[in-house]
Amino acid sequence: PVGENKRSGEVYRLFDVGGQRNERRKWIHLFEGVTAVIFCAAISEYDQTLFEDESKNRMMETKELFEWILKQPCFEVFLLRSY
Numbered sequence: 127p128v129g130e131n132k133r134s135g136e137v138y139r140l141f142d143v144g145g146q147r148n149e150r151r152k153w154i155h156l157f158e159g160v161t162a163v164i165f166c167a168a169i170s171e172y173d174q175t176l177f178e179d180e181s182k183n184r185m186m187e188t189k190e191l192f193e194w195i196l197k198q199p200c201f202e203v204f205l206l207r208s209y
Contacts (some may be wrong), residue, residue, distance in 0.1 A: 147178060150194075165192055165205045 132138070143153040157163065171184035195201070 143146070147176075150191075154195075154198055154200070157198065160200075163195075164175070168194075 131181070141153070141156055143149070167188045171188065174183045174184045176184055176187055176204070
């Protein structure tokens with residue numbers, strides 16, 4: 127974890143998972159057992175391209191990453207319980 131904070135008996139952990147496509151499978155396990163996720167996107171990337179693929183806009187890649195994360199099996203139970 128990049129940071130950790132304990133308040134009221136709850137543990138809050140911050141992870142910087144990076145953005146490289148080939149790294150995603152390595153960190154998806156971090157979402158198991160979570161009760162909340164804050165997904166941040168850098169607004170400064172609206173006019174930048176990916177390092178791996180200069181034809182791909184970083185902001186669009188971030189949007190696709192968010193959609194990919196929501197489709198992961200570890201979120202199925204979380205989303206069904208919430209709504």
